[in-house]
Amino acid sequence: MARPAARSGPGPAPDGGDQPDLPDLAADCAACVALCCIGLALDKGADFAIDKPAGTPCPNLSGHACRIHADLANRGFPGCARYDCEGAGQRSVALHGGASWRDDPDVLSPMLDTFSHLRRIHELLNLLLAAGRLPLEPDHEHERRLLVAALCPQEMTSGLAATLATGPIPGRARAFFRDLRRGMQPLRAATDRPTSSQGPTRRRAPCQSPQAKSRT
Numbered sequence: 001m002a003r004p005a006a007r008s009g010p011g012p013a014p015d016g017g018d019q020p021d022l023p024d025l026a027a028d029c030a031a032c033v034a035l036c037c038i039g040l041a042l043d044k045g046a047d048f049a050i051d052k053p054a055g056t057p058c059p060n061l062s063g064h065a066c067r068i069h070a071d072l073a074n075r076g077f078p079g080c081a082r083y084d085c086e087g088a089g090q091r092s093v094a095l096h097g098g099a100s101w102r103d104d105p106d107v108l109s110p111m112l113d114t115f116s117h118l119r120r121i122h123e124l125l126n127l128l129l130a131a132g133r134l135p136l137e138p139d140h141e142h143e144r145r146l147l148v149a150a151l152c153p154q155e156m157t158s159g160l161a162a163t164l165a166t167g168p169i170p171g172r173a174r175a176f177f178r179d180l181r182r183g184m185q186p187l188r189a190a191t192d193r194p195t196s197s198q199g200p201t202r203r204r205a206p207c208q209s210p211q212a213k214s215r216t
């Protein structure tokens with residue numbers, strides 16, 4: 001289910017410069033090919049009715065759509081209804097030329113890798129944008145803007161996404177959030193949830209469902 005894009009830029013930097021253009025940080029399932037329904041593992045339990053390993057299509061997929069989308073919670077998949085890729089899905093597809101793994105199975109593995117890397121990047125960007133709404137000290141605001149800029153290269157590629165997601169920036173961002181949380185209790189709620197860069201790739205939370213309805 002497509003949602004409005006989150007494109008509001010953070011405004012002028014302390015040094016007078018502008019922050020880079022942000023990517024779309026809201027999921028647009030209609031522009032995706034159900035990457036979360038393939039790339040994420042499902043653990044049978046309260047959130048998911050089945051076990052599914054990462055990298056295999058969910059048996060409820062039909063084309064690029066979820067055939068039980070209208071009834072996810074009642075069918076035992078409330079975790080799918082809550083999951084949100086934060087825009088990583090459609091961006092991964094775009095970086096791979098809009099390809100479909102149904103038409104070209106060879107594209108699936110590199111596309112899933114890009115999806116995983118972009119999830120980390122987009123999660124961090126959303127947290128950094130949330131931090132920007134707090135009354136930060138100048139040093140913190142400066143570091144926040146540097147991190148945003150580092151995660152928003154002028155031209156993203158799948159290789160650059162891999163470099164950014166596995167390089168030093170995520171660790172530096174976590175150190176930034178730890179530092180902030182020492183003095184800013186309100187940020188705790190926004191940053192305490194695990195990010196994909198901190199744990200295994202499990203579908204543990206929200207998905208607005210993968211089911212790119214327009215691409216069945």
Ligand code: SF4
Pocket residue numbers: 036037058059060061065066067068069077080209210211
């Ligand atoms: S939303 Fe995706 S992962 Fe969840 S049940 Fe439907 S096809 Fe499977």
